[in-house]
Amino acid sequence: MTGREEAPRGKERPSIELPASFQVALVGRPNVGKSALFNRIAGGRKALVHDRPGMTRDVLETNVRTDAGRVYRLVDTGGLDLDASEGFAAWTSDRALTAVADADLLLLVLDGVAGLLPEDERVARRLRLLGKPVIVVWNKVDTREAQERQTEATRLGFERVVPVSAIHGSGVDELVETLEAALPEDLDPETRVSPLAMAVVGRPNVGKSSLVNALCGADRVMVSEVAGTTRNPVDVVLTRGGRHYLLVDTAGIRRKGKTVDPVEKLSVVAARKSIERAQVAVVLFDAGEGITAQDATIAGYAEESGRAVLLVANKWDLVADDPQRVRNLRRDVKERFGFVKGAPFLEVSSVTGKGVGRILSEADALARRFATRIPTGELNRVLQRAFEMQQPRGRSGRDLKIRYAVQVASEPPLVRLFADRSEPLHFSFERFLQNRIREKWALDGVPVKFTVGPSA
Numbered sequence: 001m002t003g004r005e006e007a008p009r010g011k012e013r014p015s016i017e018l019p020a021s022f023q024v025a026l027v028g029r030p031n032v033g034k035s036a037l038f039n040r041i042a043g044g045r046k047a048l049v050h051d052r053p054g055m056t057r058d059v060l061e062t063n064v065r066t067d068a069g070r071v072y073r074l075v076d077t078g079g080l081d082l083d084a085s086e087g088f089a090a091w092t093s094d095r096a097l098t099a100v101a102d103a104d105l106l107l108l109v110l111d112g113v114a115g116l117l118p119e120d121e122r123v124a125r126r127l128r129l130l131g132k133p134v135i136v137v138w139n140k141v142d143t144r145e146a147q148e149r150q151t152e153a154t155r156l157g158f159e160r161v162v163p164v165s166a167i168h169g170s171g172v173d174e175l176v177e178t179l180e181a182a183l184p185e186d187l188d189p190e191t192r193v194s195p196l197a198m199a200v201v202g203r204p205n206v207g208k209s210s211l212v213n214a215l216c217g218a219d220r221v222m223v224s225e226v227a228g229t230t231r232n233p234v235d236v237v238l239t240r241g242g243r244h245y246l247l248v249d250t251a252g253i254r255r256k257g258k259t260v261d262p263v264e265k266l267s268v269v270a271a272r273k274s275i276e277r278a279q280v281a282v283v284l285f286d287a288g289e290g291i292t293a294q295d296a297t298i299a300g301y302a303e304e305s306g307r308a309v310l311l312v313a314n315k316w317d318l319v320a321d322d323p324q325r326v327r328n329l330r331r332d333v334k335e336r337f338g339f340v341k342g343a344p345f346l347e348v349s350s351v352t353g354k355g356v357g358r359i360l361s362e363a364d365a366l367a368r369r370f371a372t373r374i375p376t377g378e379l380n381r382v383l384q385r386a387f388e389m390q391q392p393r394g395r396s397g398r399d400l401k402i403r404y405a406v407q408v409a410s411e412p413p414l415v416r417l418f419a420d421r422s423e424p425l426h427f428s429f430e431r432f433l434q435n436r437i438r439e440k441w442a443l444d445g446v447p448v449k450f451t452v453g454p455s456a
Contacts, residue, residue, distance in 0.1 A: 023073040024179060025103035027096065027127070029119050030079025032111040033139040035060075036166035038076035041176060066180050075099050080123050101130065101376040101406040105182055107175075109137045110153060112146025112163070124156045129453065131408045131416060133182055136161040137175060142168045195237055195246035196367050199274045201302065202284035203294050207314040210350040211284060212236055212249045215359060240360055248274045272301055279370055279411060280363045281307040287329060287347070288318035291336045299340050306412045308366040308446050309343040312359065317349040341435065342444030369446045374407045374437075379415070386436045394423035394452070403455050412447045413437075418455035425450055 026034040042062050060076040077096035100106060106127055110120055127134055138153045140146045142165035153161045162178055164171035200208045216238055236247045275281050281302035285295040302309050311333060319325040333345050344362050348355035383405050392400040401420040408416045415437075417425075425433070434448045 022105070022183065023075055023103040024105045024107065025075040025077055025099050026107045026109055027077050027080060027100050028109035028123065029111070029117070032079075032109045032114075033166045034079075034109045035076055037107070037109060037137065037139065037164065037172075038074060040166050040169060040172050041179075042074055066183070068180070070180075070183060072183060075103060098376050100127070102373070103132065104373075105179070106130075106132055106134045107137050107179070108134050108156075108158070109139055112138045112140045112149055113143050115145075115149045116152040116155060121156065124158070128157075129416075129418070129455070130406060131451075134158045134160075135175070135178055135182065138163045139166055141165050142170060195244040196280065196363060197246045197248065197278040198280045198282055198363055199248045199250060199278035199302075199307070200282045200284060201250050201275060201298055203286070203292070203298070206284050206286045207350050208284055209249050211282075211312070211314060211348070211356070211359075212247050214350040214353060214356045215247060238360075243360075243364065245360060245363070248278060250274045272305075275302050275307055276305045278307055280310055280366050281305070282310045282312055282359065282363070284312050284314050286315055287313040288315045290329065291332045296336050299337055299343075303340050303447055306447050306449060308370040308412070309340045310359070310362055310366060310445065311337055311340070311343050311345045313345070313347050314350055316347040316354060317352050320347075320354075340445065341438055344445055366445055369441075369443050370412060371410050372413055372441055372443060372446070373410055374413065374415075374441060376406055379407060379437075380404055382436060382440050383433070386433055390429065390432055392419075393426040393429045394421075395426055396423060397426060398423075400425075400452070402452075408451075412449055413443070414449045414451065417450055417452045419452050420454065422453045424452060 026038055028034055038060065042064060062074055063071055064074045065071050077099045080096050108120075108124060108127060110116065124134075136153050136156060136158050138146065138150055138161060141150065141163040146163075150161075150163055160178055160182075162171060162175045164175050166172065200212055202208055216236060236249065238245045238247055283295070283299045283302055285291055299309060299311070313329065313333070319329060330345075337343060337345075344366070346355050346358055346362060348359070350356060383402070387402065392402050394400050400417075400423065402417050403419065405415050405417050408414050424430075430450060433450065437443065437448050438446070
């Protein structure tokens with residue numbers, strides 16, 4: 001095929017001018033048909049399409065709404081030339097790599113007529129290092145050559161391979177279905193559909209069930225002064241202001257040596273599993289008794305599980321009239337829970353209702369921070385300044401040479417550091433980096449995780 005191709009007229013999927021947090025990027029060598037596929041999925045002619053390599057020199061973006069009403073950002077990148085060192089080719093590749101690093105889902109487009117080339121395999125290896133989901137698109141199957149060579153795509157080792165003709169439209173609906181099946185249920189915390197999962201955890205008899213009932217405005221779970229009333233996690237769905245919440249009331253978590261009843265041991269295991277399936281862990285403690293070592297241990301469970309943490313002092317009515325106890329308790333919160341950096345702290349009483357109304361709004365704010373996406377360029381600038389302040393070190397104490405970083409997941413934010421070797425960060429340097437990132441992006445109460453691996 002020569003000359004300018006006709007812009008494909010795909011099924012209408014309207015572009016809308018709203019922020020979309022989930023990004024899908026088209027990536028591949030020059031002239032494999034990325035722009036034609038971008039136009040086909042977007043439902044209109046937005047990218048310039050031509051058989052001359054390098055026509056897309058900038059990154060093109062548009063929002064796409066699925067038939068189910070979910071919105072994602074579709075990104076068309078310039079051709080990747082990993083050997084380019086200068087000129088437009090190098091500039092285009094750099095911008096494409098940045099877009100790929102910022103994306104949540106990647107469509108690796110291959111030219112079925114040319115077949116699988118060594119350059120494709122190099123690009124695939126680079127994508128695999130990022131740890132992001134990849135759908136392989138075998139393009140130009142309107143030709144006999146591409147049809148006969150289709151099995152070559154499986155050599156890359158990715159699970160999903162979809163044959164299409166971006167120009168003629170065959171296979172594109174199947175690709176869109178595969179793409180939409182890979183989208184998370186909630187693409188934007190501001191417009192989430194499924195409930196925000198909140199695990200209410202704490203020692204026995206600190207008022208977890210009473211708090212859930214106070215939030216619901218009804219006796220939804222059993223309340224008793226006898227410790228251990230709640231054996232199994234109890235899920236309660238709540239709607240407030242058009243938002244949905246899943247409150248999980250859990251069994252009290254005692255110190256290991258204090259848990260002797262086999263049934264109670266199982267309840268504690270279930271409570272810890274409830275933390276892992278929640279987005280926000282509401283760590284509840286008894287203001288009247290003060291903060292105990294077990295309260296800090298439970299907060300540690302939530303932090304280790306990678307959950308956003310909301311600290312709540314219940315039974316505040318027992319100390320509110322004693323200024324000295326209030327000062328001591330607020331000081332202890334900062335000291336005993338200092339490892340959960342910046343976690344919001346609320347003073348409530350499930351009996352009087354004081355402060356209970358703030359819990360859901362704080363959880364919403366935490367959920368937004370929990371889903372934070374950090375632009376790759378800005379992330380690397382912040383980390384470079386951090387490296388100038390403190391030399392990166394591995395767990396062994398040896399220096400690490402970190403070349404660049406990419407956020408590879410959210411909920412919680414997970415940053416992959418590409419270094420000279422695979423070795424976990426030294427705990428003190430890890431804390432240092434976490435604090436720099438929290439300061440820059442206001443991630444109070446949100447864990448920041450790192451993984452370290454060699455660069456390609």
